[in-house]
Amino acid sequence: MARSRTASPERPARKTITLPASVGVNVPRKDGRDKVTGAALYLDDLRVPGVLHGRTVRSTVANARIVSVTLDPAFDWTGMTVVDHRDIPGENCVAVIERDQPMLASTHVRHVDEPILLLAHEDAERVEAAVSAVKIEYEPLTPALNLEESLEKKALVRGDDNVFKTIRIERGDLDEAFVRSDRVIEGEYWCGHQEQLYIENNAMLAERTKDGGIHIRGSMQCPYYVHGALQVLLNLPPEKVRIEQTVTGGGFGGKEDYPSVIGGHAALLAWKSGRPVKIVYDRLEDLAATTKRHPARVRIKTGVMNDGTLVALDADVVMDGGAYLTLTPVVLSRGAIHAGGCYRWDAARIFARAVATNTPPNGAFRGFGAPQTLFAIESHMDRIAAELGMDPLALRRKNAVKLGDVTPTGQVLKESVGSHEVLERTAKRAKYAEKRARYERENAAAEAAERAGKGAKDGRRLRRGIGMALAMHGAGFTGSGESKLNSLAALDLTPDGRPCVRISNTEIGQGTNTVFGQIVGEVLGIPHEQVLVHVPDTDHVPDSGPTVASRTLMVVGGLIEKCAKKMKEKLELFAEHPIEGGADFARIAKRWLKERGPLRVEQRYQKPTGIEWDDDTYQGDAYGVFAYAAIAVEVEVDLDTAETKLLHVTTAQDIGRAIHPVLCAGQIEGGTLQGLGWALMEEVRHKDGKVWNHQLTNYIIPTSADAPPIDVEIVEIPYSNGPWGAKGVGELPMDVPAPAVIAAIAHATGCRLDEIPATPERLMRALQRRGA
Amino acid sequence: MKTAISTLAVECPKHLKHALTLLHESLATERLTPLAGGTDLFVYLNAGSHRGTRFLDLAPCAELRGIKAIKGRLRIGALETFDRIARHPKMAAWPLLVQAARCVGAAQIQNRGTIGGNIANASPAGDSLPVLLAYDALVHVASVRGERTIPFRELQTGYRQLALEADELIVAVELPEVPAGAKQFFRKVGTRAAQSISKVVFAGVLVPGRGGQWSHVRLAWGSMAPITVRSLRAEAALLAHKPSAQAAAWADVALGEDLVPIDDIRSDAEYRLSAARHVLAQFLRSSHAGFRG
Numbered sequence A: 001m002a003r004s005r006t007a008s009p010e011r012p013a014r015k016t017i018t019l020p021a022s023v024g025v026n027v028p029r030k031d032g033r034d035k036v037t038g039a040a041l042y043l044d045d046l047r048v049p050g051v052l053h054g055r056t057v058r059s060t061v062a063n064a065r066i067v068s069v070t071l072d073p074a075f076d077w078t079g080m081t082v083v084d085h086r087d088i089p090g091e092n093c094v095a096v097i098e099r100d101q102p103m104l105a106s107t108h109v110r111h112v113d114e115p116i117l118l119l120a121h122e123d124a125e126r127v128e129a130a131v132s133a134v135k136i137e138y139e140p141l142t143p144a145l146n147l148e149e150s151l152e153k154k155a156l157v158r159g160d161d162n163v164f165k166t167i168r169i170e171r172g173d174l175d176e177a178f179v180r181s182d183r184v185i186e187g188e189y190w191c192g193h194q195e196q197l198y199i200e201n202n203a204m205l206a207e208r209t210k211d212g213g214i215h216i217r218g219s220m221q222c223p224y225y226v227h228g229a230l231q232v233l234l235n236l237p238p239e240k241v242r243i244e245q246t247v248t249g250g251g252f253g254g255k256e257d258y259p260s261v262i263g264g265h266a267a268l269l270a271w272k273s274g275r276p277v278k279i280v281y282d283r284l285e286d287l288a289a290t291t292k293r294h295p296a297r298v299r300i301k302t303g304v305m306n307d308g309t310l311v312a313l314d315a316d317v318v319m320d321g322g323a324y325l326t327l328t329p330v331v332l333s334r335g336a337i338h339a340g341g342c343y344r345w346d347a348a349r350i351f352a353r354a355v356a357t358n359t360p361p362n363g364a365f366r367g368f369g370a371p372q373t374l375f376a377i378e379s380h381m382d383r384i385a386a387e388l389g390m391d392p393l394a395l396r397r398k399n400a401v402k403l404g405d406v407t408p409t410g411q412v413l414k415e416s417v418g419s420h421e422v423l424e425r426t427a428k429r430a431k432y433a434e435k436r437a438r439y440e441r442e443n444a445a446a447e448a449a450e451r452a453g454k455g456a457k458d459g460r461r462l463r464r465g466i467g468m469a470l471a472m473h474g475a476g477f478t479g480s481g482e483s484k485l486n487s488l489a490a491l492d493l494t495p496d497g498r499p500c501v502r503i504s505n506t507e508i509g510q511g512t513n514t515v516f517g518q519i520v521g522e523v524l525g526i527p528h529e530q531v532l533v534h535v536p537d538t539d540h541v542p543d544s545g546p547t548v549a550s551r552t553l554m555v556v557g558g559l560i561e562k563c564a565k566k567m568k569e570k571l572e573l574f575a576e577h578p579i580e581g582g583a584d585f586a587r588i589a590k591r592w593l594k595e596r597g598p599l600r601v602e603q604r605y606q607k608p609t610g611i612e613w614d615d616d617t618y619q620g621d622a623y624g625v626f627a628y629a630a631i632a633v634e635v636e637v638d639l640d641t642a643e644t645k646l647l648h649v650t651t652a653q654d655i656g657r658a659i660h661p662v663l664c665a666g667q668i669e670g671g672t673l674q675g676l677g678w679a680l681m682e683e684v685r686h687k688d689g690k691v692w693n694h695q696l697t698n699y700i701i702p703t704s705a706d707a708p709p710i711d712v713e714i715v716e717i718p719y720s721n722g723p724w725g726a727k728g729v730g731e732l733p734m735d736v737p738a739p740a741v742i743a744a745i746a747h748a749t750g751c752r753l754d755e756i757p758a759t760p761e762r763l764m765r766a767l768q769r770r771g772a
Numbered sequence B: 001m002k003t004a005i006s007t008l009a010v011e012c013p014k015h016l017k018h019a020l021t022l023l024h025e026s027l028a029t030e031r032l033t034p035l036a037g038g039t040d041l042f043v044y045l046n047a048g049s050h051r052g053t054r055f056l057d058l059a060p061c062a063e064l065r066g067i068k069a070i071k072g073r074l075r076i077g078a079l080e081t082f083d084r085i086a087r088h089p090k091m092a093a094w095p096l097l098v099q100a101a102r103c104v105g106a107a108q109i110q111n112r113g114t115i116g117g118n119i120a121n122a123s124p125a126g127d128s129l130p131v132l133l134a135y136d137a138l139v140h141v142a143s144v145r146g147e148r149t150i151p152f153r154e155l156q157t158g159y160r161q162l163a164l165e166a167d168e169l170i171v172a173v174e175l176p177e178v179p180a181g182a183k184q185f186f187r188k189v190g191t192r193a194a195q196s197i198s199k200v201v202f203a204g205v206l207v208p209g210r211g212g213q214w215s216h217v218r219l220a221w222g223s224m225a226p227i228t229v230r231s232l233r234a235e236a237a238l239l240a241h242k243p244s245a246q247a248a249a250w251a252d253v254a255l256g257e258d259l260v261p262i263d264d265i266r267s268d269a270e271y272r273l274s275a276a277r278h279v280l281a282q283f284l285r286s287s288h289a290g291f292r293g
Ligand SMILES: Cc1cc2nc3c(=O)[nH]c(=O)nc-3n(C[C@H](O)[C@H](O)[C@H](O)COP(=O)(O)OP(=O)(O)OC[C@H]3O[C@@H](n4cnc5c(N)ncnc54)[C@H](O)[C@@H]3O)c2cc1C
Pocket: B033, B034, B035, B036, B037, B038, B039, B040, B041, B042, B043, B058, B078, B079, B103, B104, B105, B106, B109, B112, B113, B114, B115, B116, B117, B118, B119, B120, B121, B125, B126, B127, B128, B168, B169, B170, B171, B195, B196, B197, B198
């Protein structure tokens, strides 16, 4: 990992006392020791007296009317809690953006593995056996199983046109721009589902409380989403619903909306039985039933000049939302906004639709729609370069946005634009030009040798290639999202005088708790270890919004920084001297508690000035700022088996100030590998609407043996509204690997795939079409 | 775990003879399922697809262990793990089995998974199986009635079906000497670099005779049919011919007739056949420089 930094904005001036700086330092993780030693308790580790084990009975058909549900009389149902839609005290829905998804299907099922019945028993083995003792009779209807069938209205899954949401972004005179262009270049790009594959499967525990409410603990990203959904489901006031996060083994978006479903199920079983109920999915169920990345088809038509100047963009995006709406409109929105890539267009039109299919609902996944459209536009850039006979790097250099440029939504890029910096640094570190030339030379030599019968001794026919990609990724919620969230963060003092961060943002492995300790420690001038981060528990933390959209550090971190400043001011005024380190802080804090009582400071989100967004026209500042990433991927393709081996990856990413560089590099490496998996091997295969490969044997993700060396350079161009200049890093790395892999394969073999994953099967067909 | 673990029982025999008696006696009620490394059985138990509830732990049977060379032949006990096989110095003369062993799962699986289990599990994708076929391996089996020997090529009778009696155990595999001067080749085409199930797995042995013609040809394939198969037409296209581009082309055409792969969850027939043809071509190129692929 390398770092390069441009001047940091107003770093708080230090007094004479030297303190251990926290921000920018690779301090040990707060949760590291417990996780490494196994002391951390995940939901399934919790031993709860009297607990029942819950299971879900799911549909086996993609579209049908439920005729009957029968409990086999031959089975012993003693002690079994059985819940169906009639047992729901409130509204039968999973309340997210809309309320279209039933918590339990009643009359119809709209996808395979849709929950119909819930079972719970003290004995986990009995409840497992009971699942197959439930007989469900269906009257099958024709399903629409993919986005093409949905567009053709093979079945009506939603409304009278199957469309969940339509977005139009228009800027400039498109017709005129096409007329002015030297050439028009078109392409169509496809990408499939992807599973988040957190290590810990979805898991929840629900208990009725003495005061007639519900207490839910579990693996999740967004406690207040579950809080909202449970109020509707159980018809309870907010104060009767308590949601508490347990140690969470990864999320990647997969625990953004789905916890409301499994949490709702556990709650219904607890409600009826009066006992605590645990639902822990195994991998088979989690892979088959939970949300995935939205598949997409993107058609792009561009007008370009012969010298490579981009002029006009016409993009048509279709995403497959699955059977219910979930977060689809927001995913589509981010996808549409990013469809123009990291480039200047004189005129652009982006038309995006999300459609319904009879497949399990898709949801949030790292990047949230942007990786799909960025895969398309970046692949298209490589195609434009090929058609113009131009180097793809030169094409990007010519068109990448600069400070002051305007995006298709009319957003003027006012600060922290790292596009050219990341592009040049990546090209340089990867020795892009040299490698490109060398691989071309070597491939030509290999081909000539093979023709002459003098190929490699082991008989292999290998070709190498290098490809690049560039992207910008909006940090934080889209459009007016942050204002609507109206996040509130708090910082208070524990009885023993330690500062305690109270936010609903969750540690899900990315290091949130550690960096919040650093931020508060830095402002207060105390060691980061002295700072506590409260367990996200809706009874004890305010709603600081969901843990999504690369917003936690940039947005909520900023609120906590302000809280810490307020606390510092109060305590220093009270003590009548500046805080001098950890021990001094503790002394002052304890005195305050004794003399003045509890101390709590809060900060609500305030929209930075000069950021305007119009939801109706889709014009304005879509994000406060963008983060930027470039990547170079080198591959080796075996022409005999069409297998692609990843040789090396180089990436430079402008994430603003890195509060904890090692954690940032970890996000970049992990996100890159997730992107490489999506590009090459991760493919959710369906059979009649059911996820066919719902086991790790056949849903293929890269192992450590598949992971190439990833050389990361962090570029730190500060953002004035982020704490110490930080921007978002969580999603950005997911944006660039896939198109770079496709470009590298094209460079190696001359075969360009427009669909990912680039499995050997797809590539073999392409190679054979080309006659290799 | 879809299987109710509390309903399962494991018998621990004292030695092989005892194991064979227990296995034989179990036929009267519920057959004991032999348990070696458990790397296949545990997957079935997790998925709930194994019906049996009683198991016979083979670990105490010392007679099922050991790798011994006897007059140029090699005897490998059924309980030998892939890790032990890959590391054993005597294996040097059978390099294809070492290569296959090194690509089974990853280190953890190689530490537990046994060659006997791979044979008995009889998956069409078992990675050691084409090697056993290419080496003309013999399989030694035993029951209360005594020992017998079955050529590996006669062992598999259908999809996951073996010519074994219900009370027989696999005791060992025996590898004959590989003819001098043999060209040997192994290639696994899987879903990724490790922990991967084969889409195509190939083991080949070519022995040049006196006049330069191939005098012994074995081309064995996994994941291409319900059982591990030799491509006999392709073998015939090479046998008694000198290495040449022409012979390679005949073999390639013949292979297309030999192999009728299927579409499944991991790959499709078209890919499997293309990859197989290319792998054979690669073997021929590597075994005789001067070929065109
Ligand atoms: C993660 C993972 C990856 C894997 N990767 C591969 C791979 O790459 N390639 C591959 O080929 N396999 C792979 N496997 C499958 C498995 O590891 C092998 O088939 C292994 O050889 C099985 O041996 P075992 O000793 O574990 O068998 P067990 O699971 O103990 O037994 C398997 C079957 O054989 C029977 N059996 C075992 N020993 C005998 C005997 N001596 N006589 C009669 N019957 C017997 C058992 O009753 C059972 O039916 C993988 C498995 C896992 C879990």
